[in-house]
Structures are given as C-alpha cells and as structure tokens.
Amino acid sequence: xxxxxxxxxxxxxxxxxxxxxxxxxxxxxxxxxxxxxxxxxxxxxxxxxxxxxxxxxxxxxxxxxxxxxxxxxxxxxxxxxxxxxxxxxxxxxxxxxxxxxxxxxxxxxxxxxxxxxx
Amino acid sequence: xxxxxxxxxxxxxxxxxxxxxxxxxxxxxxxxxxxxxxxxxxxxxxxxxxxxxxxxxxxxxxxxxxxxxxxxxxxxxxxxxxxxxxxxxxxxxxxxxxxxxxxxxxxxxx
Numbered sequence: 001x002x003x004x005x006x007x008x009x010x011x012x013x014x015x016x017x018x019x020x021x022x023x024x025x026x027x028x029x030x031x032x033x034x035x036x037x038x039x040x041x042x043x044x045x046x047x048x049x050x051x052x053x054x055x056x057x058x059x060x061x062x063x064x065x066x067x068x069x070x071x072x073x074x075x076x077x078x079x080x081x082x083x084x085x086x087x088x089x090x091x092x093x094x095x096x097x098x099x100x101x102x103x104x105x106x107x108x109x110x111x112x113x114x115x116x117x118x
Numbered sequence: 119x120x121x122x123x124x125x126x127x128x129x130x131x132x133x134x135x136x137x138x139x140x141x142x143x144x145x146x147x148x149x150x151x152x153x154x155x156x157x158x159x160x161x162x163x164x165x166x167x168x169x170x171x172x173x174x175x176x177x178x179x180x181x182x183x184x185x186x187x188x189x190x191x192x193x194x195x196x197x198x199x200x201x202x203x204x205x206x207x208x209x210x211x212x213x214x215x216x217x218x219x220x221x222x223x224x225x226x227x228x
Contacts, residue, residue: 043222044121044207044219044220044221044222045156045164045207045209045219045222046219047209047216047217047218047219058215058216060216061216094163094164102169102170103150103152103154103169103170103211103217104152104154104166104169104170104209105154105156105164105166105209106166106169106175108163108164108165109163110163111163
C-alpha cells in the first residue's frame with residue numbers, strides 16, 4: 001500500500017523560498033505523477049503542480065513562475081520549492097500521487113502547515 | 119481558471135440522502151469524465167471518495183455515488199451517517215494538464 005510522509009519548514013518570512021519534501025513507500029516510483037496541493041486556512045484546495053519519474057512536469061499557471069517540483073528517484077522522494085513567498089502562500093501543503101493515466105489523487109500525505117509572517 | 123462552483127453548505131438528517139453539486143464549464147467538468155470527489159474531516163488530509171465521475175475506490179461505502187450532467191457533476195450520499203459530516207471537494211481535469219478544485223461544501227448531519 002502506497003504511503004506518503006512529508007516534512008519541511010513551517011515558518012517563513014516574506015520573500016523566502018518554501019521547501020517541502022515528501023517520501024514515498026510501498027511500491028514502485030514509476031508510472032506515477034507526484035503532486036503538490038495546498039489549502040489556505042479555512043479555504044479550499046488548490047492544485048500546485050506535478051511531476052512524473054520521466055521528468056515531465058505540469059504546473060498551475062497562476063503559480064508556474066515561482067514553483068519547482070523535483071524528484072530524487074534513488075530516495076523515492078519528491079520536493080516542492082516555491083520562491084518569493086508572501087502571506088498569501090500561508091497554507092497547509094499536501095503531497096499526493098496519481099497513476100500516470102488517471103486523474104484522481106490518492107493517496108495523500110499528512111499535510112504541512114506553512115506560515116509566512118514577517 | 120476559476121474554481122468549480124459548489125454550494126457552501128448542505129445538510130440532512132441521519133438516514134436521508136443529500137446531493138452536492140459541482141458546476142463548471144465545457145472546458146472542465148463538461149469536457150472530460152475526470153471528475154473526482156474528496157472527503158475531508160477537520161484537521162485531516164482529504165480522502166478520495168469518487169473518481170472518473172462515478173467510480174468508487176475500494177473501501178468506500180456504496181452509499182456514496184457520483185454522476186454528471188452537462189457541466190455539472192454531483193455527489194450523492196445516501197443513508198446519511200454521523201461520520202459523513204465533513205467537507206467535500208470536487209476536482210476536474212481542465213485540459214492542458216491542469217486540474218481545478220471546487221470551493222468545497224460543508225456537509226452537516228443534523
């Protein structure tokens with residue numbers, strides 16, 4: 001059974017770079033897309049972007065200029081970097097996965113609250 | 119791209135049925151059979167309940183069902199139980215490798 005465990009810094013200052021990592025266990029790293037999704041406090045979900053093990057990436061157009069998703073296949077980990085953060089980037093960030101030819105997100109990581117404050 | 123439109127709240131008594139709508143456009147909900155639904159309890163990660171409009175993952179009770187008509191998808195919860203009280207989010211493929219979520223619906227079991 002695939003499981004995702006995530007971690008990263010929870011408090012940032014404006015203009016800093018957010019960095020989170022998610023580890024995968026329970027199966028093959030191949031034939032999946034590895035995904036980041038966020039949820040501002042009290043608000044809905046927002047798809048940030050994804051990457052597969054071949055290096056193909058897709059990003060939310062509204063965040064594309066600031067987002068980088070990368071994979072470390074040897075460690076079965078993937079990471080999110082979001083540059084030049086502001087208070088609007090304060091959210092719970094989730095990692096998730098989807099099979100290559102599907103569009104549903106399952107499973108999800110436990111979530112990491114990232115707060116941006118001066 | 120705008121978020122899909124969901125009612126902010128829905129409610130029903132135990133044993134009743136409730137339907138939550140998710141409205142989009144022909145570029146997302148109406149254009150693809152890739153609508154999924156997620157259940158989120160407070161402080162928890164979302165959980166997949168329905169995928170590809172009307173398919174249930176293993177372990178999801180058959181009280182949960184999905185459908186789509188035109189640009190609107192729907193999630194129906196039959197035989198409401200107390201543990202169904204949660205936030206529900208729809209999500210659709212929106213073309214060009216984009217995915218968009220609905221704003222979420224808080225389901226209250228009265």
